[in-house]
Amino acid sequence: MTSELFRILVINPLVEGTRIAVYENEECLYDKMIPLLNEQYDLETLQQLKDRKKDITDTIQTVGFNIAHFDAVCGRGGLLRPIEGGTYQINQQMIDDLNNQINGDHVSNLGALLADEIAQDWNLQAYIVDPVVVDEMFDIARKTGVPSIERKSIFHALNQKSVARSLARQLQANYEDLCLIIAHIGGGVTVGAHQYGQVIDVNNGFDGDGPLSFERAGSIPNKSLIDLCFESGLSKGAIQDKIIYQSGLKSYLGIERKADLDWLWHTSPEKVEEVFDILGFQIAKEIGKMSTVLSGNVNAIALTGDLAAYPYLNEKIIQQVSWIADTYVFPGENVMLALAQGTLRVLNGKETIKHYDKGRNGKNGS
CATH class of the missing domain: 3.30.420.40 (ATPase, nucleotide binding domain)
Known part of the structure; x- marks a missing residue:
């Protein structure tokens, strides 16, 4: 008996362009870097959303994939509020926080925004996996010699x-x-x-x-x-x-x-x-x-x-x-595969999906 196959679109926005990949479970079917045009470099990060989205959908359709037959879209997570590790379903609170740059401006903020818009257009599920703001630190590990300054968990x-x-x-x-x-x-x-x-x-x-x-x-x-x-x-x-x-x-x-x-x-x-x-x-x-x-x-x-x-x-x-x-x-750093694997763990029921909200003291995920 063979396990169920899931097709996942993975999106990783970078300064110089957008890298996309199509996975069937853990097998990569397609991987491409879509470079930004010269005029797109002059736009603010959030202003690039429309152009990047069009570039992604045009590229996927041009090579012959039917987006409607995908199971999920996963974008690289951005500078959100501190959250526990895991795979998160993109929701309105996450979109609002990224649009408001709640924790800063970074190109990775586009990952969830792009995944959400494409998922809505094609009636798919949209996720992020283990963004840089994952925070599972012991409280004592945050402390410094200046009580008003605490260490933050921002890492790979x-x-x-x-x-x-x-x-x-x-x-x-x-x-x-x-x-x-x-x-x-x-x-x-x-x-x-x-x-x-x-x-x-x-x-x-x-x-x-x-x-x-x-x-x-x-x-x-x-x-x-x-x-x-x-x-x-x-x-x-x-x-x-x-x-x-x-x-x-x-x-x-x-x-x-x-x-x-x-x-x-x-x-x-x-x-x-x-x-x-x-x-x-x-x-x-x-x-x-x-x-x-x-x-x-x-x-x-x-x-x-x-x-x-x-x-x-x-x-x-x-x-x-x-x-x-x-x-x-x-x-x-196998970013694309890691995003696909995180999404797959939720789709095949091996991991419980987490939900993003403001949470207590900024930490959330349940």
């Missing part, structure tokens, strides 16, 4: 949870029965302590907490950062740009894109190795911190993200953390 939730489930399958166990440390290494670096299906602590790589990354500075000594703010003559926006987008490997190596790093690795590997030594040291230290959050009860460690494709960097990290637990490597 989709990839971390997807890799955690893949690792659990490899270990022939359930994600909900394991304690894992997952390190996402890319444009940003986030290291999460996964305890029985929840990420109870994680560094906020977007805001600069934790290790340096490809383009982010990571944690900086407080006094030095204060001096930079008041003595550099830079505006608030310029400092944010420097710390979030123009630091890390980019500033050490004088590069701009991942392709530049690949080229430099092949032409001058010794230069890259010096910086990878720094990056690997800081990531290993963050993994060590998360092992204490789990009280040393760590079943396995996983390294994932674009920079996990470099064996030299992985080896540097593993050398320092091998005493904690075995380390597994999952290079890249």
Whole structure:
């Protein structure tokens, strides 16, 4: 007896365009990047909605898919209110919060908006899966030395949870029965302590907490950062740009894109190795911190993200953390498959759908 087949349209809005994919269960039938036109770049994020939607539907129909025969549409989740991990049905509260940019403006906010409009046009179900605002942190993990400032949970939730489930399958166990440390290494670096299906602590790589990354500075000594703010003559926006987008490997190596790093690795590997030594040291230290959050009860460690494709960097990290637990490597970030898998778990009844609302203290999901 064969299991039921579900056809899912997956949408991942990016700055340079919209990536779409069609899945039949976990098999990818079609995958395409639809680039933005020059005139579309000049529009504000939410103003791009109409054009992106038309580009998606035209492309899908042109290659011969009948959207009416799809079972669901899944968009990448955006900057919503803090929510628990899982697959969420898109509802009006979610649409309102994204349109009002409740937690900020980001291109990922278009994911749910696009999925909702296409689903409504074709009478389909619309979902998001594990957006960056997934918040399952212990309350004590939020605290800082300044009572009015608390740490936030903003991290690569989709990839971390997807890799955690893949690792659990490899270990022939359930994600909900394991304690894992997952390190996402890319444009940003986030290291999460996964305890029985929840990420109870994680560094906020977007805001600069934790290790340096490809383009982010990571944690900086407080006094030095204060001096930079008041003595550099830079505006608030310029400092944010420097710390979030123009630091890390980019500033050490004088590069701009991942392709530049690949080229430099092949032409001058010794230069890259010096910086990878720094990056690997800081990531290993963050993994060590998360092992204490789990009280040393760590079943396995996983390294994932674009920079996990470099064996030299992985080896540097593993050398320092091998005493904690075995380390597994999952290079890249399989966003489209992770979105399809999250949707499929709901469609085939393996996971209960969650519903987005304002919730108590902003956290929600039931």
